Amino acid sequence: MPTTKPVPNSKAGPSARQQELLERAYAYSLTHGLADLSLRPLATAIGSSPRVLLFLFDSKDGLIRALLARARADELELLRQIEQGYDEPPGLTVIARELWTWLAAPERRPLMMFWVEAYGRSLVAPDGPWTDFARSTVDDWLELLEASEPDQSAARRTAVLAMLRGALIDLLATGDLDRTTAAVEDYLAE
Incomplete structure (x- = not known):
């Protein structure tokens, strides 16, 4: 709330x-x-x-x-929905694909633009109303990625998160869903 x-x-x-x-x-x-x-x-x-x-x-x-x-409540609701969709941890690749599908959906572009703006502002104005917004979202997403495959290394989870965020920023900048989705798939296939 x-x-x-x-x-x-x-x-x-x-x-x-x-x-x-x-x-x-x-x-x-x-x-x-x-x-x-x-x-x-x-x-x-x-x-x-x-x-x-x-x-x-x-x-x-x-x-x-x-x-x-x-905005964070919307993000946390997504994370809860994804977590509840599985009886057992589905694996990092499955969750990353689900996250990408959700993040890249055209109807979410306004929310994602809002998120990028707030994330950036929290980095350059950390003492204002943006305090800890970026850090909190990193923690939220890493927690979900850890739950999806607890045995996966923290480095791999961090790399997946960084790839998703980079692809999202690229998608928002260019609107090229096919290319960014192909990049996500290529990375996850490794």
Whole structure:
């Protein structure tokens, strides 16, 4: 669940309005990115006001943290679905192929662009709202890859993860699904 502040005078989690605006802001950020996020156009696009967003999320950084948590929730849900699809560890190659299919799907391009942007920002602005985003995603994916084939070396899992991420960045830059998929298959065949 996204980490957002509770509504004042409430011991419960985020309000329905806060969740609704977070989902709308997330959809907006998937198509517009986060690099030049400005509260006024965002608020207008999602049917709110900058003041309401600041009240609900404390600050622009608080909103960005909530958006990153929301994106990470999508990623973690994918990992859970893949893990639950097998009674026994399926092997690193099987999981890598499943991950590539999911990552490369055209309907996920906006989410993947968002992910690349957030990943890069967390490397160059590690003390802002992006704190630990890149590291957390590395840990999440490596954990899944380890569960898929526990006897495989950490070096091999890291290499598979690096290959998938490199192929994804290449795909996003060029749109060449056939070439990047062929590269993934070639690497996994080794």
